[in-house]
Amino acid sequence: MTTCSSAPRKRLFIRTWGCQMNVYDSARMADVLAPLGYAPAEAPEGADMVILNTCHIREKATEKLFSELGRLREAKAARRAEGGKMVLAVAGCVAQAEGAEITARAPWVDIVLGPQTYHRLPEMVARASRAAGAVIETDFPAEDKFDHLPDAAAPQGPNAGVTAFLTVQEGCDKFCSFCVVPYTRGAEFSRPVAQVLAEARRLVAGGAREITLLGQNVNAYHGKGPEGRDWGLGRLLRALAEIPGLARLRYTTSHPRDVDDDLIAAHRDLPGLMPFLHLPVQSGSDKVLAAMNRGHTAEEFLRVVDRLRDARPDLALSSDFIVGHPGETAEDFAATLALVRRVGFAQAFSFKYSARPGTPAAGAPFQVREAEKDARLQALQALLRDQQDAFNRSRVGMTIPVLFTGPGRHPGQVAGRSPWLQPVHCSGPLSLTGAEAAVTVLAAHPNSLSGLLATGEAASNAQREEEPAPA
Numbered sequence: 001m002t003t004c005s006s007a008p009r010k011r012l013f014i015r016t017w018g019c020q021m022n023v024y025d026s027a028r029m030a031d032v033l034a035p036l037g038y039a040p041a042e043a044p045e046g047a048d049m050v051i052l053n054t055c056h057i058r059e060k061a062t063e064k065l066f067s068e069l070g071r072l073r074e075a076k077a078a079r080r081a082e083g084g085k086m087v088l089a090v091a092g093c094v095a096q097a098e099g100a101e102i103t104a105r106a107p108w109v110d111i112v113l114g115p116q117t118y119h120r121l122p123e124m125v126a127r128a129s130r131a132a133g134a135v136i137e138t139d140f141p142a143e144d145k146f147d148h149l150p151d152a153a154a155p156q157g158p159n160a161g162v163t164a165f166l167t168v169q170e171g172c173d174k175f176c177s178f179c180v181v182p183y184t185r186g187a188e189f190s191r192p193v194a195q196v197l198a199e200a201r202r203l204v205a206g207g208a209r210e211i212t213l214l215g216q217n218v219n220a221y222h223g224k225g226p227e228g229r230d231w232g233l234g235r236l237l238r239a240l241a242e243i244p245g246l247a248r249l250r251y252t253t254s255h256p257r258d259v260d261d262d263l264i265a266a267h268r269d270l271p272g273l274m275p276f277l278h279l280p281v282q283s284g285s286d287k288v289l290a291a292m293n294r295g296h297t298a299e300e301f302l303r304v305v306d307r308l309r310d311a312r313p314d315l316a317l318s319s320d321f322i323v324g325h326p327g328e329t330a331e332d333f334a335a336t337l338a339l340v341r342r343v344g345f346a347q348a349f350s351f352k353y354s355a356r357p358g359t360p361a362a363g364a365p366f367q368v369r370e371a372e373k374d375a376r377l378q379a380l381q382a383l384l385r386d387q388q389d390a391f392n393r394s395r396v397g398m399t400i401p402v403l404f405t406g407p408g409r410h411p412g413q414v415a416g417r418s419p420w421l422q423p424v425h426c427s428g429p430l431s432l433t434g435a436e437a438a439v440t441v442l443a444a445h446p447n448s449l450s451g452l453l454a455t456g457e458a459a460s461n462a463q464r465e466e467e468p469a470p471a
């Protein structure tokens, strides 16, 4: 995670909650602190610096944070008793939303920083070491934090970095009724094309074979191209697909409203753009979709799905759902189940609506009772589980390309990923790490597949004979 030319003198522990973007941000914070001599630690106890990178999107994030801070208060006191010092930082979306509240309730916190200020960490660490009080940085500075962060460190270790994340877009202007992201991550911002391509080339030089482009609204991407005009995500994907050695591309999370013709064409034209798409729909009821301010109807979503599947017949879909948004009736929920049946998802995430302070839905009338939300969530999850099982089973007997990422669960096994993001395990040498090879799927499990390495003639024949069926 970090690179440091001199011997590390200080230990850094980062706890990350939430989405892949937080995982990416944690790695960037480690990179920015490496030149100060901070190297990763396994546990907070005894660390010189602890960063809690928080997520605000659903659960009772604030309460979780404060109970963690309670534990760290003791760790910090123990460190002081040893004659050391622990700098304690709270980063991420809870920091953004609750800045002053955090230092008021937990005055032993030294630094509070929002997602747009990570490049200033070294300065904040220096100020925190001197200052008596806490340092709070939760502005949305006009300057681009990506300009100020060091280059993403080349992945370390034998099997690190075969798959990598690359943030291309941040923030959101869509203001869905239930969502804190526009308030915590700020307005939509796209990194310039040249910066994205340079980071992708570095990742590939460091061993990455698959890159997942990240953004809260990644397909709203509109980064400045080298010729001065904005590029959309489809065009960016085409340019990335040209990078030698980069076998696979993915992107997440996208919004149905921003799936444009060029992006659909990219799914048709780019074999390396993997046939698996996470496209949150949240609800199948037009009334609830309107209340959520999603900007599309159920029918419009289905049309986007049909067009994507026409372009890439083996495309499988994943989605997010919220049950119990204010105003959701039994009939509205039935429309969600109907949409799920109509689409057939390979995977999905579903959540009970939870009121986020400051969002429009939090104060809306007709909040749904908790027991009703529980019942709806159970029914939806049972249906989604059946669909995921059916999708996994549908791969049995196929010979599919697997990108190997490292050792499997048992000795002598290697593990990798299918084109549809399923973990795949099979017997084989670790030297396959970083390579794509054909695997004949023998069994489907709830969240993974297992199979046999198909070799030479057999593999190429099988691939010709067994085109994956539409999901």
Ligand code: 5AD
Pocket: 057, 058, 178, 179, 180, 280, 282, 320, 321, 322, 351, 352, 353, 354, 355, 356
């Ligand atoms: N309550 C429940 N689920 C939520 N999500 C976002 N905000 C809320 C909320 N207030 C879910 C949405 C989104 C996913 C990342 O989290 O489904 O797509």
Ligand code: SF4
Pocket: 172, 173, 174, 175, 176, 179, 180, 181, 182, 216, 217, 255
């Ligand atoms: Fe939140 Fe909606 Fe923006 Fe997604 S599109 S980040 S759900 S406001």
